[in-house]
Amino acid sequence: MKYKAYNSFNFNEIPRIRNVSESLRKEILISSRVLPFKTNNYVTDFLIDWSKVPDDPIFLLNFPLKDMLQPAHFREAARMVEGHYTEKQTVEILKKIYSELNPHPAAQQHNVPVLDGKKLNGMQHKYRETVLIFPKQGQTCHAYCTFCFRWPQFMGISPLKFRTDEATLLASYIKKNPAVTDVLFTGGDPMVMHASILRGYIDALLSADIPNLQTIRIGTKALAYWPFRFLTDPDSDELLHLFERIVKRGINLAIMSHFSHPAELQTTHVAEAIRKIRSTGAQIRTQSPVLKHINDDPDVWAEMWRLQVNHNCIPYYMFIARDTGAQHYFAVPLVKAWEIFRKAYQNVSGVCRTVRGPSMSCIPGKVQVLGVSEVTINGKKEKLFVMRMLQGRNPNWVARPFFAKYNPDAIWIDQLKPAFGEEKFFFEDELEQMFKEELSEASFGDFE
Numbered sequence: 001m002k003y004k005a006y007n008s009f010n011f012n013e014i015p016r017i018r019n020v021s022e023s024l025r026k027e028i029l030i031s032s033r034v035l036p037f038k039t040n041n042y043v044t045d046f047l048i049d050w051s052k053v054p055d056d057p058i059f060l061l062n063f064p065l066k067d068m069l070q071p072a073h074f075r076e077a078a079r080m081v082e083g084h085y086t087e088k089q090t091v092e093i094l095k096k097i098y099s100e101l102n103p104h105p106a107a108q109q110h111n112v113p114v115l116d117g118k119k120l121n122g123m124q125h126k127y128r129e130t131v132l133i134f135p136k137q138g139q140t141c142h143a144y145c146t147f148c149f150r151w152p153q154f155m156g157i158s159p160l161k162f163r164t165d166e167a168t169l170l171a172s173y174i175k176k177n178p179a180v181t182d183v184l185f186t187g188g189d190p191m192v193m194h195a196s197i198l199r200g201y202i203d204a205l206l207s208a209d210i211p212n213l214q215t216i217r218i219g220t221k222a223l224a225y226w227p228f229r230f231l232t233d234p235d236s237d238e239l240l241h242l243f244e245r246i247v248k249r250g251i252n253l254a255i256m257s258h259f260s261h262p263a264e265l266q267t268t269h270v271a272e273a274i275r276k277i278r279s280t281g282a283q284i285r286t287q288s289p290v291l292k293h294i295n296d297d298p299d300v301w302a303e304m305w306r307l308q309v310n311h312n313c314i315p316y317y318m319f320i321a322r323d324t325g326a327q328h329y330f331a332v333p334l335v336k337a338w339e340i341f342r343k344a345y346q347n348v349s350g351v352c353r354t355v356r357g358p359s360m361s362c363i364p365g366k367v368q369v370l371g372v373s374e375v376t377i378n379g380k381k382e383k384l385f386v387m388r389m390l391q392g393r394n395p396n397w398v399a400r401p402f403f404a405k406y407n408p409d410a411i412w413i414d415q416l417k418p419a420f421g422e423e424k425f426f427f428e429d430e431l432e433q434m435f436k437e438e439l440s441e442a443s444f445g446d447f448e
Ligand SMILES: *Cc1c(COP(=O)(O)O)cnc(C)c1O
Pocket: 124, 126, 127, 130, 132, 184, 361, 366, 390, 391, 448
C-alpha cells in the first residue's frame, strides 16, 4: 500500500468521509485549527469502522472533535474558519490557546544532558539508565493521536521542540556515563525517518563501541497506524536489515509499540509486520494510555494484551492520561484506571502480566497506582491510595510504597495529598532541592 496522508487540506478526499454528516465534518475542520490533525489511508481504509462513526474508537483517536476542546477555544477556532481574524491575529490567538492547554512544559528542560559543558538539546536524561533521543527527522508521525501531549511539537509555534542530529555527541555522552544502559529513540515517531537516516544514528552508536550500551529502544506507533513501514515501503528491507544488525551485535533491540485498541491488532498487515520485526531478533514491547471513549474497559485491555501475546509481543506499560491538551475528554480518574487495570490483569494469564500500571509520568518519576486500601488508626478508618514509583528521578525512590489520601475524583498526582495527615510525600523535599526555583512555577504533578 502506498502511503497517503490526510489532513484538513485534502480532507474531502478521504473515501468514506461523505458518509459522515455535514455538521460533523465541519466540526472536525474547526477543531483541527487548534488540535493537530493528520491521518492516513491505512487508518481510514482498514482500522476505522465507518458504520460506527462517530463512536468508533479509531475514528476518535484520529479525528479532532468539538468536545475535545474547551467551548471557548472551539468558538475561537470557528471564528478563525469563518475568516474573522487576520493571519497575525490567528497566530496570537493560537499561542494563547496553547498556553492555556499545556501550562507547564518548562520542567522538561531540566532533563537536558550536558557533555563537556555543552547542553545536548534534543536529548533527555531523566532516569539513570536511559537516555532519550529526539532525532530531528523523526518529529512527526504517520497519523496524530487526538490525545497526544506531544502536540505542541506538531503545531509549529512552540519553542520547546526536542530534536537533534548530533548522533556522535550522543554516543560520546553515553560512553562517558557508564550507568546509561539504554538509548530510547522517540519523537514524534522515529519510524517516519528513512532507514538510511536511522542507520546514521545507529552506526554512530555501534561504531563508538560502548560497553555499557545494552538496549536500543525505538518508540513507535507505526505498527498500529502504518504497518507497511515494515512490509512494502521502499526502504522496509533496509530497515529490517538494520534491526538485524543491531541484534547481531549483541544489543537488545526493543520496538516500544504503541497500541491503544484491539482493532489495531486485528489486520493481516499488522500480524505480518510483527512477524517480520520478530524475525530480525528484535523484541516488541507494548504500551498505551488508558483513555475514556477508547479503552476505558477491562475487557478491551484484556483482549489487547492477549492479542499482543498471541502475536509474540510483550505487554509493558499502561499509562494514565494527563489532563492537558484534549485530555479532559480522554482523562480517566485514578481509581477507575486502577479498577480497569486490576480487572483486566485478573482475567489474563501470567504471560500477559508483564504489564505494569496504571502509571503517571510526572516530575518525580513514573508513579504507579498500586491500589486502594483501608487502614484503621486509633479506631479511625482511613481509605487511601497505595502508590509506588516504577521509575524515579532518584533511583532510591523506586519500589518504595507510599500512601495518599483517597480521592475518587483525582485524575493526576497533583490532586493527591499524603495520607495520615503528613505534610509531604517522602520524595518532595529532595525533589524541591533538585529543582529549587523551577518548582515554584511548576508542580511535581507536571510532566517529565
Ligand atoms: C518511561 C521513561 C523512560 C524509560 O523507563 P523504563 O521504566 O526503563 O521503561 C526513560 N525516560 C523517560 C523520560 C521516561 O518517561
